[in-house]
Amino acid sequence: MKKTILVMALAAMTLGLKAQQQQQQPRVTSILEVLDTQTGARRVVREFNGTIEAPNWSKDGKWLVYNSGGHIYRISPDGTGEVELVNTHYLSRCNNDHVLSADGKYIAVSTSPSSNGGGSYVYIISLDGKELPRLVTPSSPSYLHGWSPDGKTLAYCAFRDGGKIRDIYTMNADGTGTEKRLTTADDLDDGPEYSPDGRHIWFNSVRSGLMQVWRMNADGSQQTQMTFDETRNAWFPHVSPDGKQVVYITYHKGDLQPNQHVANKNVELWLMPAEGGQPKKMVELFGGQGTINVNSWAPDSRYLAFVSYRLN
Numbered sequence: 001m002k003k004t005i006l007v008m009a010l011a012a013m014t015l016g017l018k019a020q021q022q023q024q025q026p027r028v029t030s031i032l033e034v035l036d037t038q039t040g041a042r043r044v045v046r047e048f049n050g051t052i053e054a055p056n057w058s059k060d061g062k063w064l065v066y067n068s069g070g071h072i073y074r075i076s077p078d079g080t081g082e083v084e085l086v087n088t089h090y091l092s093r094c095n096n097d098h099v100l101s102a103d104g105k106y107i108a109v110s111t112s113p114s115s116n117g118g119g120s121y122v123y124i125i126s127l128d129g130k131e132l133p134r135l136v137t138p139s140s141p142s143y144l145h146g147w148s149p150d151g152k153t154l155a156y157c158a159f160r161d162g163g164k165i166r167d168i169y170t171m172n173a174d175g176t177g178t179e180k181r182l183t184t185a186d187d188l189d190d191g192p193e194y195s196p197d198g199r200h201i202w203f204n205s206v207r208s209g210l211m212q213v214w215r216m217n218a219d220g221s222q223q224t225q226m227t228f229d230e231t232r233n234a235w236f237p238h239v240s241p242d243g244k245q246v247v248y249i250t251y252h253k254g255d256l257q258p259n260q261h262v263a264n265k266n267v268e269l270w271l272m273p274a275e276g277g278q279p280k281k282m283v284e285l286f287g288g289q290g291t292i293n294v295n296s297w298a299p300d301s302r303y304l305a306f307v308s309y310r311l312n
Contacts, residue, residue, distance in 0.1 A: 027311060027312055028050060028051050028309050028310070028311060028312065029047055029048065029049060029309065029310040029311075029312060030047070030048040030050065030051055030052040030053075030068075030290075030307055030308075030309055031044055031047050031048075031307065031308045031309065031310065032044070032045040032046050032047075032048065032052065032055060032064065032066070032075070032305065032307055033045060033305070033306055033307070033308060034077060034298075034303050034304070034305050035269070035282060035283060035303065035304045035305075035306065036302065036303060037245070037247075037271060037282065037302055037303070037304055038302055040282060040283075042283065044079075045064065045075065045077060045078070045079040045305070046075065046079045048068070050068065050069070051068060051069075051290065051309075052066045052067070052068040052073075052290070052307060053066060053067050053068065053096035053289070053290030053291075053293065053307060054066060054067055054096035054097070054098065054290055054291075054292070054293040054294045054296075054307070055294075055296045055305040055306065055307065056098060056099065056100050056107075056294055056295065056296060057077070057295075057296050057297060057298045057299065057303075057305055058074070058100060058104055059100060059102070059103070059104035059299060060104060060299070061077070061298060061299045061300070062076065062077075063075065063076065063077070064076075064077050064296075064305050065086065065098070065100065065107065066307070067094050067095065067096050067098060067109075070092045070093040070094055070095075070111075071085060071086070071088065071092060071094060072085075072086040072088055072094050072098065072107065072109065073085055073086060074086060077298070077303075077305070086107065086125075086127060086129070087125075087129030088109065088111075088125055088133065089125070089129075089132055089133055090113075090133070091109065091111045091113065091123060091125070091133050093111050093112040093114075094109045094110070094111040095109075095110050095111060095120060095143075096289070096290050096293040096294070097109070097110035097120075097143045097144045097145060097156075097293060097294065098110065098144065098294060099144055099145065099146065099147045099154075099294060099295070100127075100147075101124075101147055101151055102147070102149050102150070102151055103151065104127070105126060105127060105128070106124050106125065106126055106127060107124075107125050107127055108122060108123065108124045108125075108136070108144050108147055108154060108173075109122070109123055109124075109125060109144065110122055110142065110143050110144045110156070111123060113135075118140070119140025119141040119142075120140050120141040120142055120143055121135060121136075121137050121140050121142055122135075122136045122137040122142050122144045122154060122156060122171075123135055123136065124136060124173065134175065135175060136154060136171055136172075136173060136174075136175045137154075137156065137158070137171055137179065138175075138179070139158070139160065139179070141158065141159045142156050142157075142158045142169070143156055143157045143158070143190070144156045145157065145190075145191050145192050145193050145203075145236075145293075145294065146192045146193040146194045146201060147173070147194065148173075148194050148198050148218070149194060149196060149197070149198045150198060151173060152172065152173055152174075153170050153171070153172060153173060153218075154170065154171050154172075154173050155168060155169070155170050155182075155192035155193065155194065155201055156168070156169055156170075156171070156192065157169075157188075157189065157190040157191065157192065158179070165181075166187065166188045166189065166190075167181055167182070167183040167184060167185070167189050168181075168182045168183045168189045168190070168192045168201070168203055168220075169181050169182065170182060170192075180220075182201070182216065182219075182220030183203075183205070183216075183220065183223065185205055185207040186207060187206045187207065187259055188205070188206050188211075188259040189203055189204070189205045189206075189207070189214075190203065190204055190205075190235075191203050191204045191235060191236045191237065191293075193237065193238060193239065193295060194218065194239075195239050195243055195274070196239060196240075196241055196242070196243045197243060198218060199217065199218060200215050200216065200217060200218060201215070201216050201217075201218055201220075202214070202215050202226075202237040202238075202239060202246065203215075203216070203237070204234060204235050204236060204237065204248075205223075205225075206233075206258045206259045208225060209258065210229075210230065210232070210233050210234075210253060210258050211233035211234055211235055211251075211258045211259065212225055212226070212227045212228065212229075212233075212234050213225075213226045213227040213234045213237045213246070213248050213272075214226060215237075226246075226272070226276055227248070227272070227279065229250070229279075230253070231252065231253050232250040232251065232252055232253060232268075233250060233251045233252075233253065233256070233258050234248050234249070234250050234270070235248060235249050235250070235251070235261050236248055236249055236261075236292055236293055236294075238292065238294075238295040238296065238297060239274060239295070239297075240274075240297045240301040241297055241298075241299055241300075241301045242301040243274055244273065244274055244301065245271055245272070245273065245274060245301065246271070246272050246273075246274050247269055247270065247271050247282070247292065247297070247304055248269070248270055248272070248292075249267055249268070249269055249270075249287075249288070249291055249292050250267060250268045250269075250270060251265055251267055251288065252266065261288060261289055262288055262289055263287070263288050263289040263290060263309070264286070264287075264288065264309065264311065265286070265287070265288040266284070266285075266286060267284075267285060267286075267287050267288050267291065268281055268282075268283065268284050268285070269281075269282045269283040269285070269291075269292065269304075269306065270282060283306070285306075285308040286308055286309055286310065286311075287306075287307060287308045287309050290307055290309075291306050291307050291308065292304075292306045292307075
């Protein structure tokens with residue numbers, strides 16, 4: 001009897017250990033890729049066990065910067081060398097909204113300042129780690145997407161008045177002054193990003209019924225719809241460094257609500273002229289949230305980094 005009980009106990013322990021190991025194994029494999037927008041060829045930089053998101057391409061072309069597990073990392077675009085941890089000091093809940101400064105010396109991140117949670121604020125961090133993070137936005141939640149070419153202004157999506165207002169705001173990058181609201185449409189306006197010349201802010205808005213790509217002047221005037229696909233929701237427009245092309249990601253209509261951008265969906269990357277015109281489908285992939293939340297163009301305006309995913 002005692003032997004039977006011991007065997008049963010050992011079996012239970014073994015099953016428990018197996019269950020624990022299964023829980024610890026990542027559900028997702030993240031594939032960091034580079035797309036040649038001229039030929040359509042895709043190249044895998046590296047695969048990761050677990051979730052990585054939102055690659056930025058550094059201004060000197062030497063790094064792809066991404067977030068994972070609340071931290072910021074960087075890796076060579078050719079996949080060689082070791083992954084390096086960016087020193088964000090006490091900020092350990094960075095999300096997939098992060099932007100590099102035009103001079104390449106700083107990264108602005110959206111993060112909760114507390115390990116215990118809380119809303120998303122925007123901070124600026126020196127990439128060399130020599131300066132402590134500096135808070136920019138006074139209120140949360142604030143989700144960063146754009147940094148003006150002159151380095152003076154940040155553009156972000158903010159939820160205000162208890163989430164009733166979900167619009168685009170700008171704020172002085174040095175944290176002075178007050179935030180300025182640029183959009184007032186019903187429902188969600190998101191993903192604001194400056195054009196390389198600083199004249200325009202590109203964004204996505206659900207005001208037409210589906211999420212579509214829009215463009216406005218940097219002061220918020222002349223808000224103009226740029227995509228018109230009635231079968232897809234379009235998100236996160238990113239302008240190439242030469243200002244000639246815009247890439248964005250689409251979800252098929254009916255796969256989710258127009259104001260949602262979720263993970264683990266069949267999505268597409270499209271390329272369109274910055275002045276408007278017929279877009280071209282470049283890539284079909286499994287992804288969504290985390291694929292191209294931020295600008296990931298290479299400095300030469302030919303290559304584009306993105307993340308696809310595989311469920312294990």
